Amino acid sequence: MNPSFSINPVSDLNQLLQYPFMVNALQAGTIVAVIAALVGWFVVLRRETFVCHTLSVMSFPGASGAALAGLPLAPGYFLFAVGGALAIAFGSRVGGRRSAMQESAVVGTVGAVALGLGFLFLSLYGGILESVETLLFGSFVGISAGQVQTLLVVAALAAAVLAVIGRPLFYASVDERSANADGVPVRALSVIFLVLLGLAVAAIAQIVGVLLTFALLVAPAATAQLITARVRLSLALALALAVSETWAAMTLSYFTNVALGFAVTTIALALYAVARAVRELRG
Amino acid sequence: MSAVVELRGATVTRGGSTVWSGVDIELAAGEFVGILGPNGAGKSTFLELLLGLQALQAGSATVLGAAPGERRQRIGYLPQRRSFDESVRVRGRDLVALGLDGARWGTPLPGGFGARRSAARARIDAVIAEVGAGAYANRPIGECSGGEQQRLLIAQALARSPELLLLDEPLDSLDLPNQASVSSLVQRLCREQNITVALVAHDVNPLLSYLDRVIYFARGRAVSGTPAEVITTDTLSALYGAGVEVLRRSDGRLVVVGQPDMPAHHGHEH
Numbered sequence: 001m002n003p004s005f006s007i008n009p010v011s012d013l014n015q016l017l018q019y020p021f022m023v024n025a026l027q028a029g030t031i032v033a034v035i036a037a038l039v040g041w042f043v044v045l046r047r048e049t050f051v052c053h054t055l056s057v058m059s060f061p062g063a064s065g066a067a068l069a070g071l072p073l074a075p076g077y078f079l080f081a082v083g084g085a086l087a088i089a090f091g092s093r094v095g096g097r098r099s100a101m102q103e104s105a106v107v108g109t110v111g112a113v114a115l116g117l118g119f120l121f122l123s124l125y126g127g128i129l130e131s132v133e134t135l136l137f138g139s140f141v142g143i144s145a146g147q148v149q150t151l152l153v154v155a156a157l158a159a160a161v162l163a164v165i166g167r168p169l170f171y172a173s174v175d176e177r178s179a180n181a182d183g184v185p186v187r188a189l190s191v192i193f194l195v196l197l198g199l200a201v202a203a204i205a206q207i208v209g210v211l212l213t214f215a216l217l218v219a220p221a222a223t224a225q226l227i228t229a230r231v232r233l234s235l236a237l238a239l240a241l242a243v244s245e246t247w248a249a250m251t252l253s254y255f256t257n258v259a260l261g262f263a264v265t266t267i268a269l270a271l272y273a274v275a276r277a278v279r280e281l282r283g
Numbered sequence: 284m285s286a287v288v289e290l291r292g293a294t295v296t297r298g299g300s301t302v303w304s305g306v307d308i309e310l311a312a313g314e315f316v317g318i319l320g321p322n323g324a325g326k327s328t329f330l331e332l333l334l335g336l337q338a339l340q341a342g343s344a345t346v347l348g349a350a351p352g353e354r355r356q357r358i359g360y361l362p363q364r365r366s367f368d369e370s371v372r373v374r375g376r377d378l379v380a381l382g383l384d385g386a387r388w389g390t391p392l393p394g395g396f397g398a399r400r401s402a403a404r405a406r407i408d409a410v411i412a413e414v415g416a417g418a419y420a421n422r423p424i425g426e427c428s429g430g431e432q433q434r435l436l437i438a439q440a441l442a443r444s445p446e447l448l449l450l451d452e453p454l455d456s457l458d459l460p461n462q463a464s465v466s467s468l469v470q471r472l473c474r475e476q477n478i479t480v481a482l483v484a485h486d487v488n489p490l491l492s493y494l495d496r497v498i499y500f501a502r503g504r505a506v507s508g509t510p511a512e513v514i515t516t517d518t519l520s521a522l523y524g525a526g527v528e529v530l531r532r533s534d535g536r537l538v539v540v541g542q543p544d545m546p547a548h549h550g551h552e553h
Binding site for chain 1: 334336355360361362363365367371372373374377378381382384385386387388389390391422423436439
C-alpha cells in the first residue's frame with residue numbers, strides 16, 4: 001500500500017508508524033534534532049558556522065574511507081569528524097592563542113582536503129558507495145535499531161558534556177575577554193566544544209546527509225535567537241523548532257518521496273526567513 | 284590600615300623586553316586612581332598584573348593582602364574595548380549575570396526558584412539599578428548604545444561586590460557627555476561603597492574633577508600623585524626625558540604638548 005496523506009491525523013500517524021524502519025527513523029530523527037539544536041545554539045552564538053559546515057564535509061571521506069577499509073560507515077563518520085575538529089582546534093592557534101585569520105584559513109584547507117580524500121577513497125574503493133546521492137542528501141530508509149542506540153549514546157554524551165560546561169561556555173562565547181580574566185579555561189573549552197561539534201555533526205550527517213547537516217544545526221538555533229534574546233527561552237525554542245522541523249520533514253518525505261534533506265532545509269529556511277522578515281519589518 | 288594594592292620595585296617583562304621596572308605603587312582603600320600614559324607604556328599590563336594574568340619579573344606585589352590572582356573573586360575587572368554588534372542576541376541582564384557566576388561549571392536549568400537563585404536575581408537587579416541601566420537591561424546588548432553597553436559592563440564587573448575595581452579604558456569610544464556621566468558614576472561607586480578604583484584612560488580631562496590621584500606610566504617608569512602634581516611641564520618632562528609642555532586652557536582642560544607616541548590624545552576634542 002502506498003502511503004497517502006489525509007486530513008485525518010490518526011490515520012496519518014498510523015501510516016507513518018506501520019513500518020519498523022519508519023519508527024526507527026522517527027526515533028533517530030528526534031535524537032538528531034535535539035542534539036543539533038543544543039550544539040547548534042552555541043555554534044550560532046560563537047559564529048562557528050563555517051567550522052560547522054567543514055565538519056559536516058568530513059563525513060564524505062569518513063564514509064568512503066570506512067567503505068574502503070571494509071568497516072561500517074558510522075565509525076568512519078565519527079573518526080573523521082572528530083579528527084577534523086582537532087585539526088581545526090589546534091591548527092588555528094598561533095603562539096598558543098586563537099587566531100581568527102589562521103582559523104579561517106585552516107578551516108577552509110581542512111574542508112578542501114576532506115573533499116579530496118573523500119574522492120580518493122571513493123576511487124580506490126572502486127565499488128558503488130551506497131549511492132553518493134544518499135550520502136550527500138540523506139535517507140531514513142535504512143536506519144537500524146543499532147544505529148538508533150549509537151545515536152542515543154552520542155546524544156546523551158554530548159548533552160552531559162554541555163550540562164557540565166554550559167555556563168562557562170556561554171560566558172566564553174559571548175564575552176571571551178572577561179571570561180578569560182575570570183578564570184574560565186577559554187581555550188580548553190573551545191577545543192572541547194569543537195570535538196563535541198564533530199560528534200554531533202557525524203551523528204546528524206548519517207541521517208540528513210553530508211550537505212544538509214548544516215541546515216539542521218544552524219537554522220533552528222539562528223531562528224530561535226532571532227525571535228528572542230532570552231537565553232533559556234531561545235534554547236528551548238531552538239529545541240522545539242529542530243524537533244518539529246524534523247518531524248514535518250520526515251512526514252513530507254514519507255508521503256511525497258521528496259528527499260529528506262531537501263524537506264528539512266526547505267522547512268528550516270522558510271521558518272528562518274519568516275522570523276527574519278518579522279524582525280526587519282518591526283525595525 | 285594596609286594598602287589594597289602594594290607594588291615594591293616591581294618589574295614586568297613582555298616578549299623579552301621590559302615594560303616597566305622598579306615601580307613602587309600603593310593604592311589605599313576607597314581611592315579613585317587614574318592610570319595614564321602613552322600607548323604601550325604598560326597601563327593595561329598593570330591591571331593584568333593585579334589580576335594575576337601577568338607575571339612579576341622582579342620585586343613584590345600584594346593585592347588585597349595576598350599574591351596577585353589569589354583574591355580574584357574580590358576584584359571586578361572591565362577589559363579593554365569590548366563592544367557588541369547588533370547580531371549579538373543576548374540580553375544585557377544575562378551578561379551582567381555572568382559577572383556573578385559565569386565561571387562556575389554547570390548549566391542553570393529553567394524554572395529554578397532556590398534560595399541561591401533568588402539571591403542572585405536580587406543582586407543582579409541591584410547592580411543594574413546602581414549603574415542606572417534598568418531601562419535597557421532587558422534589551423539585547425547589541426541594540427544598546429556604546430554608553431549603555433559600558434554601564435552594563437560596569438554592572439557586570441560590580442556583580443560580586445568587589446573591593447577593587449579595575450577598569451581598562453571604560454571611556455574609550457564614548458562621546459563627551461557619556462564620558463562625564465560614566466566618570467561620575469565610577470566616582471559615586473567609589474565613594475558610596477568604599478571601592479578602590481584603578482581606571483586606565485588615555486585622556487585625563489573627562490576625569491580631572493573626579494580623580495583622587497593619577498599614576499603616570501612612561502618610558503618604563505611610573506610617577507604618582509595628584510593630577511596637579513603629576514600633570515605638569517616639569518614632572519612629565521622628567522618622566523619622558525624630553526621637552527613636554529602642559530598647558531591649561533581657559534576651560535580648565537589640560538593639553539600635553541610634545542608627548543612622544545601619542546601626540547593628539549590629551550585635550551583633543553572628540
